[in-house]
Amino acid sequence: MSAMFTPALPKLVPGSTAVVIGAGGLGSYATQFALNGGAIPVCVVSSPEKAAICRRMGAELIIDRAADGYRFWADEHNQDPKEWKRLGSRIRELTGGDDPDIVFEHPGRETFGASVFVARRGGTIVTCASTSGFLHQYDNRYLWMNLKRIIGSHFANYREAWEANRLIAKGKIHPTLSRVYSLADTGQAAYDVHRNLHQGKVGVLCLAPEEGLGVRDTEFRDRHLGDINRFRGV
DSSP: OGGGOOOOOOOOOTTOEEEEETTTTTHHHHHHHHHHTTOEEEEEESSHHHHHHHHHHTOOEEEETTTTTOOSBSSSSOBOHHHHHHHHHHHHHHHTSOOOSEEEEOSOTTTHHHHHHHSOTTOEEEEOOOTTOSOOOOOTHHHHTTTOEEEEOOSOOHHHHHHHHHHHHTTSSOOOEEEEEOGGGHHHHHHHHHTTOOSSEEEEOSSOSSTTTTOSOHHHHHHTHHHHTTTTTO
């Protein structure tokens, strides 16, 4: 009977806790959506620069895993559960004792075991990429015995895309573009992304001869220019 029990899928609701692993890049959108939905994001980043960006977005709970020396893998083949527990303790310290309802993560192999561990009982781990490796490993006891779920997400359906774009059109969610390359420098753009030398997202000018073209409401855009450019030059 208990083996067939399926918990309700947790939703991002006001007051829920969402841990964002890799909040400085792709996770910056997850951070913004959490803030706009009234949830409490806990941003896990890899540098002081990315921590500063998260604070500028309005996130207050930050973990710099590089500064705190987290090493989720003891060696090439073995993970270190003590480090999972240390991360979980740090999250509870920041949230006043709460484990995360949702863990949003895209690094993949490097962090996935920790992500599964720290999610609360009945919580959800959302994976949308694997920038550190596609072969994810985790201890299934912490998933199956605690009724957690792993959700794979690859963009959205039409309705979800429309809703997301609506928030951008209202100035609630902002793009995280940090640098724009010319078409001739496409190879360099791909190299920088591959080597994780960028912050946020990068763009390539294709048919447009320069940036800023196609803006219809310049007054509206100017009001949000500081937020739009918060990733620039980092």
